Amino acid sequence: CMGGNGDGDGDGNGNGGSDGNPETVVIGSDIPYEPFEYRNEAGELLGFDVDIAEAVFADQLGLDYEFEQTGFDGIIASLNNANFRVIMSAMTINETRAEQVDFSDPYFTAYQTVLVLEGGDIAERADIQGATVGVQRGTTGEAAAEDLQSEFDGDLEIQSYDQITGAFDALLNNQVSAVINDNTVSADFAAETDGVVFLEGDGVAADRDDAPDYLTLTIEEYGIAFRQDDDEFRGEVNDALAAIREDGTYEEIYDEYFAA
Ligand code: ARG
Numbered sequence: 569c570m571g572g573n574g575d576g577d578g579d580g581n582g583n584g585g586s587d588g589n590p591e592t593v594v595i596g597s598d599i600p601y602e603p604f605e606y607r608n609e610a611g612e613l614l615g616f617d618v619d620i621a622e623a624v625f626a627d628q629l630g631l632d633y634e635f636e637q638t639g640f641d642g643i644i645a646s647l648n649n650a651n652f653r654v655i656m657s658a659m660t661i662n663e664t665r666a667e668q669v670d671f672s673d674p675y676f677t678a679y680q681t682v683l684v685l686e687g688g689d690i691a692e693r694a695d696i697q698g699a700t701v702g703v704q705r706g707t708t709g710e711a712a713a714e715d716l717q718s719e720f721d722g723d724l725e726i727q728s729y730d731q732i733t734g735a736f737d738a739l740l741n742n743q744v745s746a747v748i749n750d751n752t753v754s755a756d757f758a759a760e761t762d763g764v765v766f767l768e769g770d771g772v773a774a775d776r777d778d779a780p781d782y783l784t785l786t787i788e789e790y791g792i793a794f795r796q797d798d799d800e801f802r803g804e805v806n807d808a809l810a811a812i813r814e815d816g817t818y819e820e821i822y823d824e825y826f827a828a
Contacts, residue, residue, distance in 0.1 A: 592632040594652040598640035604658040628808035641706030655793035671791030680785040682767035700725040702735035702744035
């Protein structure tokens, strides 16, 4: 990943900051999920979501904001318990979640993909049958693994980890033969880890020009999640998202992380 300059204070205490501004937007997020939300060696919070938060909440809406670490599994319950104002966590918009929260307009397209060890047990899609795959608990990667499990009549073992790093470690330690996860996050890990590659094959996104050229299991869109009684604020955030697309800020941030 190319880095970033996000400066959300990321102290994680969710106390609304020290400047006494009551308008601080506390953002629930599961960190690390590089390149969307992660810390560098100095402990600074960086990432695509962090930069989008800066552009939307700070620059467009004039609000302070801070990120609060929250486990991904249960992050929706935590939002609905008012532990923070919004979720920004590379979260995919889907119907199940939309019963419990309202989403912003989509701000990023992602694909579920299969990461494997080069020369390992899985060389093609059919080899996933009978294997053990690692996922992050509560994610659409876990849901995609469950779909494969049904397709293979149960002949697939799923190991769920609290954070994606647990699944990546399990792959390197041969505890799982594959990791099913969002493409750009897996791409970052593969880029910095020898012998880790995407499973090839024609997937659901094969005919899209902007899609990855390896196996894709799903096409997804990320959204910012709000409580269902927060419509006015959600409208302001949608306007801000539209404004940063229009003025080039979105593209600048996008290129910083994902330029070819
Ligand atoms: N996009 C996937 C989902 O919504 C994974 C998100 C995981 N995010 C994170 N920050 N750990 O389920």
